[in-house]
Amino acid sequence: MDANKKAMEEKVAMDEANVKAREMKMKEEAKQKEMMATSITEVASNNQELSTLVSAVKAADLDKMLSEPGSYTVFAPSNNAFEKLPKNMSIAELGKPDNKELLTKILQYHVVSGVITSDKLVEAINGANGKYTFTTVGGKELTASLKGEKITLKDEKRNKTEVVLGNVKASNGVVHVINDVLLMK
Template sequence: MKTRNIKNLVCVAIAIFALSACKDQAKVDADKKAMEEKVAMEEAEMKAQEAKAQEEAKQKEMMATSIAAVASENEELSTLVSAVKAADLDKMLSEPGSYTVFAPSNNAFEKLPKKMSIAELGKPENKELLTQVLQYHVVTGVITSDKLVAAIKGSNGKYNFTTVGGHEITASLKNDIIELKDEKGNKTEVVLGNVKASNGVVHVINDVLIMK
């Protein structure tokens, strides 16, 4: 009888020990899983922060070499830069994108009649007109000089393209120089081409293009 009781006690003790061991192992496993999840979460957060930092650095570098930035570094385009800022187009020309800008030089703006002078266009009440004038000098997509010359030659000497404002410009060649004609029939020449930027290319012209 005593032997049986002892055996029973031993069995109970073993069961309790086994149950306790199972609980301990379960706790160990749970703690391990929690730690692994925490580490994975921290790693994911770190990678996300690194990716964000890289994207911000890339964005900063892109803006530093954007069309707006490149134009700002050219003293001959200071009037254009001021006009772009007055029309709130500097953001568009600073952000990622693909544009071709035919940039009038300072001298080009000085040729404008008084009613179209930058002093007049820069007034708040003329902001819409200023925006339209500037948009007439911007084309979606990158058109290098080589591409433009090829397009002209492939279109029997005259190539028409549309600006972001929905108006047309006609390009042709004059003694191997790219010549642009606006909707008013006025002509200008590209005096400096293929100024590269992170979001497009700039061609400096010596007159302001005027749409109808």
């Protein structure tokens, strides 16, 4: 009888553990779904001014990276920024399968690991005597400085752009909208 009672207790304990495990899995899946709904990709998708960027990110297969857990800062070119590109670098050209590698590199040049809010960036610029250089996920450098109260970025081709909207929060980082596409050498 004791053996039956012990077996029954073990079965009940195992069932309880399975129920708890299922509950934990459901909570984790719900948390993941909520995080993806407020990810950098979704935040950008909900901003009409970033529709060209969203299309480019999807064409380069970077949408998954910017939807998953992580910690990123994205300097997001506006639609107008893409329109300023020369014809041979237009989004129509970059979106072609033959140019996917170049498009990916250009987009990675706009992403930095970690969250850099405007306040942190200004603090870093001031702490570095007016010019703060940091490395993107593509391994290239960007230099930030201040022009009055505005944060400006200088790319490797010495082009400058301005942050026109900063600190757009996402579950996996922060987005700063810029008015030019950054280009590397």
